[in-house]
Amino acid sequence: MTLSASPTAADRSSVVIYSGGMDSYTVLHRARREGLxxxxxxxxxxQRHARELEVAARVCRSLGVPHQVVDIRAIHGLIDNSALTDTSRAMPEGNYAEDNLTATVVPNRNMILLSLAIAKAVNIGAGRVDYGAHGGDHVLYPDCRPAFVEAMNAVAGIANFEAVEIHAPYLRSSKAEILADGLAMGLDYADTWTCYLGQALACGTCGSCRERLAAFAANDATDPLPYCQRPDPAAELAMGGA
Known part of the structure; x- marks a missing residue:
């Protein structure tokens, strides 16, 4: 009889890229549910919406999850050609579409963040890096598409002596499907931040807010976040925001 190998420390550990937003919040809890x-x-x-980092820190404290915020603002001049990193640029409004939200693309962001997360995983002996790329981002963000994730996964397997797996559990899921999974886990999405402007209240008009509201509408649920301007969720859903 052949005995299966016992799980190693690497098998039981994951570095989760956690922005403080809905998707990474759900990924974080999903990884914990796996017992990792x-x-x-x-x-x-x-980023203009640095408020998400405050939310992330608060959630990790409440969960007792080790949390590290890496200050990479020194590269700001390399990635400032985006409305998310240049406060002088107007934030586009409306639903996610290539014609109006390309201004929110941060150059090479996910490759940069994944590279650093892989280094962290190797450093602490974790076998996996989780991040929240999802199907709704495919039209606008090349570094959220399956081809990119598959290529990065291949590189992560050979870039160090210890292979690291890139795990994107919602790669082919919509925002509404991610939210449905989180609601089924009993998650409280008041503990997330989505708005690109990062003000005291969510704006309700940027693409990120509208996609979020549409996801709640698709799940017949009410978003617990307060908004400056909360559009009619039925209208958001009808426009295909989810």
């Missing part, structure tokens, strides 16, 4: 030893990793790259 989770290490949350957030990045300050000079």
């Amino acid at each position: 030893d989770v290490h949350a990793l957030s990045f300050d790259y000079g």
Whole structure:
């Protein structure tokens, strides 16, 4: 009889790229539900919506999850050609579409963040990096598409002596499907931040807010976040925001 090998420490550990948003919040809890030893990793790259980092820190404290915020603002001048990193640019409004939200693309962001997360995983002996790329981002963000994730996974397997798996559990899921999974887990999405402007209240008009509201509408649920302007969720859903 052949005995199966016992799980190693690497098999039981994951570095989760945790922005503080809905998707990474759900990924974080999903990894914990798998029984993994989770290490949350957030990045300050000079984003306008840095409030998400405060939310991420609060959640990790409440869960007792190790959390590291990496300050990479020194690269801001390399990635400032985006409305998310340049406060002088107007934030586009409306639903996610190539014609109006290309201004929110941060150059090479996920390759940068994944590279650093892989380094963290190798450093602490974790075998996996989780991040929240999802199907709704495919039209606009090349670094959220399956081809990118598959290529990065291949590179992560050979870039170090210890192979690291890139795990994107919602790669082919919509925002509404991610939310449905989280609601089934009993998650409280008041503990997330989505708005690109990062003000005291969510704006309700940027593409990120509208996609979020549409996801709640698709699940017949009410978003617990307060908004400056909360559009009619039925209208958001009818426009295909989810």
